[in-house]
Amino acid sequence: MAARYFALRRLNPYRGVVQFVEAGDADARSLDGVTWHLRADDGQGWVRPVGVWVEGEGLKAGVGHRYPELLAALEQRPALPFPLADSVELWLLDKEAGRPLALLDTQPPDRHRHGLAELHWIPFALTYRGFRSTALAERATDDSVHAPRHRDFLERQVNGCARPYAAAQWFRRRPDGSGEGLTGYRLAKGWQGRILAKAEFPELLVSENWNSRLEKSVIRDYHAWLSPFLLCWPSLSDGTRAGLEAMAWQRPRWLAQVYRLLPKVIDQTGLNAALVAARLDQAAGGADNELFG
Numbered sequence: 001m002a003a004r005y006f007a008l009r010r011l012n013p014y015r016g017v018v019q020f021v022e023a024g025d026a027d028a029r030s031l032d033g034v035t036w037h038l039r040a041d042d043g044q045g046w047v048r049p050v051g052v053w054v055e056g057e058g059l060k061a062g063v064g065h066r067y068p069e070l071l072a073a074l075e076q077r078p079a080l081p082f083p084l085a086d087s088v089e090l091w092l093l094d095k096e097a098g099r100p101l102a103l104l105d106t107q108p109p110d111r112h113r114h115g116l117a118e119l120h121w122i123p124f125a126l127t128y129r130g131f132r133s134t135a136l137a138e139r140a141t142d143d144s145v146h147a148p149r150h151r152d153f154l155e156r157q158v159n160g161c162a163r164p165y166a167a168a169q170w171f172r173r174r175p176d177g178s179g180e181g182l183t184g185y186r187l188a189k190g191w192q193g194r195i196l197a198k199a200e201f202p203e204l205l206v207s208e209n210w211n212s213r214l215e216k217s218v219i220r221d222y223h224a225w226l227s228p229f230l231l232c233w234p235s236l237s238d239g240t241r242a243g244l245e246a247m248a249w250q251r252p253r254w255l256a257q258v259y260r261l262l263p264k265v266i267d268q269t270g271l272n273a274a275l276v277a278a279r280l281d282q283a284a285g286g287a288d289n290e291l292f293g
Helices: 067-076 135-138 147-160 213-225 236-250 253-262 268-283
Strands: 003-011 018-024 026-030 037-043 047-054 058-062 090-093 100-107 167-171 179-185
Touching: 018 067, 018 253, 026 067, 047 100, 090 179, 090 253, 100 167, 100 179, 135 147, 147 213, 213 236, 253 268
Parallel strands: none
Antiparallel strands: 003 018, 018 026, 026 037, 037 047, 047 058, 090 100, 090 167, 167 179
Protein backbone atom coordinates (compact mmCIF):
# COMPACT_ATOMS: atom_id res chain seq x y z
CA MET A 1 0.00 0.00 0.00
CA ALA A 2 1.35 3.43 -0.98
CA ALA A 3 2.22 5.84 1.80
CA ARG A 4 -0.08 8.80 2.45
CA TYR A 5 1.16 12.29 3.25
CA PHE A 6 -1.23 14.92 4.60
CA ALA A 7 -1.75 17.50 7.35
CA LEU A 8 -4.53 18.17 9.86
CA ARG A 9 -5.31 21.11 12.12
CA ARG A 10 -5.57 20.56 15.90
CA LEU A 11 -8.49 22.52 17.22
CA ASN A 12 -10.48 23.67 20.22
CA PRO A 13 -8.07 24.93 21.28
CA TYR A 14 -6.00 25.51 18.18
CA ARG A 15 -2.59 23.87 18.59
CA GLY A 16 -1.05 24.11 15.15
CA VAL A 17 -0.97 21.94 12.05
CA VAL A 18 0.19 18.33 12.35
CA GLN A 19 2.02 16.63 9.49
CA PHE A 20 1.16 12.94 8.96
CA VAL A 21 2.84 10.05 7.19
CA GLU A 22 0.79 6.84 6.99
CA ALA A 23 2.13 3.50 5.81
CA GLY A 24 0.11 0.33 6.44
CA ASP A 25 -0.96 0.09 10.07
CA ALA A 26 1.60 2.62 11.26
CA ASP A 27 1.88 6.38 11.08
CA ALA A 28 4.21 9.21 12.05
CA ARG A 29 3.21 12.72 13.04
CA SER A 30 5.11 15.93 13.60
CA LEU A 31 4.39 19.48 14.76
CA ASP A 32 7.68 20.92 13.51
CA GLY A 33 8.74 18.78 10.54
CA VAL A 34 11.86 17.58 12.39
CA THR A 35 10.79 15.23 15.19
CA TRP A 36 8.30 12.54 14.21
CA HIS A 37 6.39 10.42 16.72
CA LEU A 38 5.64 6.94 15.44
CA ARG A 39 2.50 4.99 16.31
CA ALA A 40 1.18 1.60 15.22
CA ASP A 41 -1.68 -0.84 15.75
CA ASP A 42 -0.63 -3.43 18.32
CA GLY A 43 -2.84 -6.09 16.75
CA GLN A 44 -5.40 -5.90 19.55
CA GLY A 45 -7.23 -2.81 18.41
CA TRP A 46 -5.02 -0.28 20.22
CA VAL A 47 -2.76 2.28 18.59
CA ARG A 48 0.40 2.77 20.65
CA PRO A 49 3.64 4.80 20.44
CA VAL A 50 6.44 2.77 18.87
CA GLY A 51 9.30 5.21 18.44
CA VAL A 52 10.74 8.62 17.61
CA TRP A 53 12.35 9.48 14.28
CA VAL A 54 14.39 12.68 13.85
CA GLU A 55 15.29 14.36 10.57
CA GLY A 56 18.97 13.79 9.76
CA GLU A 57 19.40 11.29 12.61
CA GLY A 58 16.89 8.54 11.88
CA LEU A 59 15.24 6.33 14.48
CA LYS A 60 16.18 7.58 17.95
CA ALA A 61 13.98 5.53 20.28
CA GLY A 62 11.46 2.71 20.41
CA VAL A 63 10.79 -0.25 18.15
CA GLY A 64 10.16 1.63 14.91
CA HIS A 65 12.51 -0.79 13.11
CA ARG A 66 9.58 -3.22 13.13
CA TYR A 67 7.84 -0.95 10.62
CA PRO A 68 10.24 -0.63 7.70
CA GLU A 69 7.54 0.68 5.35
CA LEU A 70 6.94 3.65 7.62
CA LEU A 71 10.65 4.39 7.99
CA ALA A 72 11.07 4.23 4.23
CA ALA A 73 8.09 6.57 3.78
CA LEU A 74 9.70 9.05 6.17
CA GLU A 75 13.02 8.92 4.35
CA GLN A 76 11.33 9.39 0.97
CA ARG A 77 8.69 11.92 1.99
CA PRO A 78 7.90 14.86 -0.31
CA ALA A 79 8.62 18.46 0.59
CA LEU A 80 6.91 19.97 3.62
CA PRO A 81 4.30 21.10 4.34
CA PHE A 82 1.92 18.38 3.25
CA PRO A 83 -1.51 19.43 1.90
CA LEU A 84 -4.27 20.03 4.42
CA ALA A 85 -6.78 17.17 4.27
CA ASP A 86 -9.40 18.43 6.75
CA SER A 87 -11.80 20.26 4.44
CA VAL A 88 -14.92 19.37 6.47
CA GLU A 89 -15.23 22.01 9.19
CA LEU A 90 -17.43 22.37 12.26
CA TRP A 91 -18.31 26.01 12.98
CA LEU A 92 -19.93 27.49 16.06
CA LEU A 93 -22.71 29.72 14.74
CA ASP A 94 -23.56 33.22 15.88
CA LYS A 95 -26.99 33.39 17.47
CA GLU A 96 -28.19 36.44 15.55
CA ALA A 97 -27.68 35.30 11.95
CA GLY A 98 -26.63 31.65 12.12
CA ARG A 99 -23.35 32.39 10.35
CA PRO A 100 -19.93 30.82 11.11
CA LEU A 101 -18.43 32.41 14.21
CA ALA A 102 -15.56 30.24 15.49
CA LEU A 103 -13.91 27.06 14.21
CA LEU A 104 -14.47 24.09 16.54
CA ASP A 105 -13.22 21.05 14.62
CA THR A 106 -12.12 19.76 11.23
CA GLN A 107 -12.08 16.32 9.60
CA PRO A 108 -11.01 14.80 6.28
CA PRO A 109 -14.03 14.12 4.02
CA ASP A 110 -13.36 10.38 3.92
CA ARG A 111 -13.28 10.18 7.72
CA HIS A 112 -16.08 12.58 8.59
CA ARG A 113 -18.37 11.46 11.40
CA HIS A 114 -21.16 13.54 12.91
CA GLY A 115 -20.85 12.27 16.50
CA LEU A 116 -21.14 14.39 19.62
CA ALA A 117 -19.31 17.70 19.67
CA GLU A 118 -18.18 20.27 22.19
CA LEU A 119 -20.21 23.42 21.47
CA HIS A 120 -18.05 25.64 23.67
CA TRP A 121 -15.17 27.39 21.91
CA ILE A 122 -11.84 27.22 23.78
CA PRO A 123 -9.07 29.70 22.89
CA PHE A 124 -6.17 28.08 24.79
CA ALA A 125 -5.35 24.98 26.79
CA LEU A 126 -6.52 25.37 30.39
CA THR A 127 -2.92 25.27 31.63
CA TYR A 128 -1.85 28.22 29.47
CA ARG A 129 -1.90 31.60 31.21
CA GLY A 130 0.26 33.66 28.88
CA PHE A 131 -2.26 35.43 26.64
CA ARG A 132 -2.29 39.20 26.99
CA SER A 133 -4.43 41.47 24.82
CA THR A 134 -2.97 44.88 24.09
CA ALA A 135 -6.48 46.27 23.75
CA LEU A 136 -7.53 45.01 27.17
CA ALA A 137 -4.25 46.10 28.77
CA GLU A 138 -4.73 49.65 27.49
CA ARG A 139 -8.24 49.66 28.87
CA ALA A 140 -7.16 48.57 32.35
CA THR A 141 -6.94 51.29 35.00
CA ASP A 142 -4.77 49.38 37.49
CA ASP A 143 -2.69 46.24 37.85
CA SER A 144 -5.63 44.04 38.84
CA VAL A 145 -6.22 42.80 35.27
CA HIS A 146 -3.87 39.87 34.80
CA ALA A 147 -3.22 37.72 31.74
CA PRO A 148 -5.62 34.87 32.67
CA ARG A 149 -8.48 37.37 32.75
CA HIS A 150 -7.67 38.40 29.20
CA ARG A 151 -8.15 34.81 28.12
CA ASP A 152 -11.40 34.59 30.07
CA PHE A 153 -12.70 37.83 28.50
CA LEU A 154 -11.98 36.43 25.04
CA GLU A 155 -13.66 33.11 25.80
CA ARG A 156 -16.77 34.79 27.21
CA GLN A 157 -16.96 37.21 24.29
CA VAL A 158 -17.00 34.51 21.60
CA ASN A 159 -19.21 31.97 23.35
CA GLY A 160 -21.61 34.68 24.50
CA CYS A 161 -22.30 35.50 20.84
CA ALA A 162 -23.56 31.93 20.31
CA ARG A 163 -25.74 31.66 23.43
CA PRO A 164 -28.20 30.75 24.74
CA TYR A 165 -28.42 27.23 23.33
CA ALA A 166 -25.36 27.25 21.09
CA ALA A 167 -25.68 25.86 17.57
CA ALA A 168 -22.95 24.48 15.31
CA GLN A 169 -22.82 23.08 11.79
CA TRP A 170 -20.48 20.98 9.68
CA PHE A 171 -19.57 22.45 6.29
CA ARG A 172 -17.86 20.76 3.38
CA ARG A 173 -15.54 23.47 2.07
CA ARG A 174 -15.16 23.63 -1.69
CA PRO A 175 -12.05 24.60 -3.67
CA ASP A 176 -13.47 28.10 -4.23
CA GLY A 177 -13.84 28.61 -0.47
CA SER A 178 -17.62 28.27 -0.33
CA GLY A 179 -19.17 25.71 2.00
CA GLU A 180 -22.03 23.22 1.80
CA GLY A 181 -23.96 22.90 5.04
CA LEU A 182 -24.12 19.34 6.36
CA THR A 183 -25.47 18.07 9.66
CA GLY A 184 -25.18 20.02 12.88
CA TYR A 185 -26.55 20.78 16.29
CA ARG A 186 -29.68 22.87 16.96
CA LEU A 187 -29.93 23.84 13.30
CA ALA A 188 -32.83 25.94 12.07
CA LYS A 189 -35.05 24.57 9.33
CA GLY A 190 -33.42 24.88 5.92
CA TRP A 191 -29.85 25.23 7.16
CA GLN A 192 -28.86 21.68 6.24
CA GLY A 193 -27.95 21.78 2.56
CA ARG A 194 -27.43 25.56 2.44
CA ILE A 195 -24.48 26.97 0.52
CA LEU A 196 -22.49 29.80 2.09
CA ALA A 197 -20.07 31.89 0.05
CA LYS A 198 -16.38 32.09 0.96
CA ALA A 199 -16.89 35.61 2.38
CA GLU A 200 -19.30 34.22 5.01
CA PHE A 201 -16.54 32.17 6.64
CA PRO A 202 -13.90 33.77 8.88
CA GLU A 203 -10.49 33.51 7.23
CA LEU A 204 -8.86 32.65 10.55
CA LEU A 205 -10.15 30.96 13.70
CA VAL A 206 -12.78 33.50 14.78
CA SER A 207 -14.89 36.09 13.01
CA GLU A 208 -13.45 39.62 13.26
CA ASN A 209 -16.86 41.25 12.67
CA TRP A 210 -17.96 42.68 16.02
CA ASN A 211 -20.07 45.61 17.15
CA SER A 212 -17.51 47.31 19.36
CA ARG A 213 -13.94 48.43 18.67
CA LEU A 214 -12.75 46.67 21.82
CA GLU A 215 -14.23 43.32 20.77
CA LYS A 216 -12.68 43.57 17.31
CA SER A 217 -9.31 44.46 18.82
CA VAL A 218 -9.37 41.53 21.27
CA ILE A 219 -9.96 39.07 18.41
CA ARG A 220 -7.12 40.64 16.41
CA ASP A 221 -4.87 40.37 19.47
CA TYR A 222 -5.79 36.68 19.75
CA HIS A 223 -4.92 35.99 16.12
CA ALA A 224 -1.70 37.98 16.54
CA TRP A 225 -0.78 35.83 19.54
CA LEU A 226 -1.15 32.67 17.45
CA SER A 227 0.29 34.18 14.26
CA PRO A 228 3.29 31.81 13.84
CA PHE A 229 0.95 28.81 13.92
CA LEU A 230 -1.74 30.40 11.74
CA LEU A 231 0.85 31.03 9.02
CA CYS A 232 0.83 27.25 8.46
CA TRP A 233 -2.57 27.55 6.73
CA PRO A 234 -2.15 27.37 2.94
CA SER A 235 -5.36 29.18 1.93
CA LEU A 236 -4.61 32.60 3.44
CA SER A 237 -4.88 35.65 1.21
CA ASP A 238 -1.62 37.52 0.64
CA GLY A 239 -2.94 40.47 2.64
CA THR A 240 -3.79 38.31 5.64
CA ARG A 241 -0.50 36.42 5.38
CA ALA A 242 1.53 39.62 5.25
CA GLY A 243 -0.24 40.94 8.33
CA LEU A 244 0.31 37.70 10.24
CA GLU A 245 3.98 37.64 9.22
CA ALA A 246 4.56 41.11 10.67
CA MET A 247 3.12 39.89 13.97
CA ALA A 248 4.83 36.48 13.87
CA TRP A 249 8.29 38.07 13.49
CA GLN A 250 7.70 39.41 17.04
CA ARG A 251 7.34 35.84 18.33
CA PRO A 252 10.61 34.31 17.14
CA ARG A 253 10.68 31.37 19.57
CA TRP A 254 7.34 30.02 18.35
CA LEU A 255 8.15 30.87 14.74
CA ALA A 256 11.36 28.81 14.96
CA GLN A 257 9.25 25.77 15.87
CA VAL A 258 7.11 25.87 12.72
CA TYR A 259 8.92 27.83 10.00
CA ARG A 260 9.59 24.62 8.05
CA LEU A 261 5.83 24.17 7.74
CA LEU A 262 5.04 27.55 6.18
CA PRO A 263 3.51 27.00 2.71
CA LYS A 264 4.44 30.52 1.58
CA VAL A 265 6.57 33.42 2.83
CA ILE A 266 6.05 36.96 1.60
CA ASP A 267 8.75 38.71 3.66
CA GLN A 268 11.73 36.34 3.51
CA THR A 269 14.05 38.97 4.99
CA GLY A 270 11.78 39.36 7.98
CA LEU A 271 11.65 35.61 8.49
CA ASN A 272 15.43 35.32 8.37
CA ALA A 273 15.82 38.10 10.94
CA ALA A 274 13.25 36.49 13.24
CA LEU A 275 15.04 33.13 13.09
CA VAL A 276 18.33 34.81 14.00
CA ALA A 277 16.56 36.46 16.94
CA ALA A 278 15.20 33.06 18.00
CA ARG A 279 18.70 31.53 18.02
CA LEU A 280 20.09 34.44 20.03
CA ASP A 281 17.21 34.25 22.51
CA GLN A 282 17.70 30.52 22.94
CA ALA A 283 21.43 30.94 23.45
CA ALA A 284 20.72 33.56 26.11
CA GLY A 285 18.41 31.17 27.92
CA GLY A 286 15.17 33.05 27.22
CA ALA A 287 11.93 31.63 28.64
CA ASP A 288 10.10 29.18 26.43
CA ASN A 289 6.59 30.30 27.44
CA GLU A 290 5.29 27.16 25.75
CA LEU A 291 1.86 27.64 24.26
CA PHE A 292 0.96 23.97 24.11
CA GLY A 293 2.89 22.71 27.11
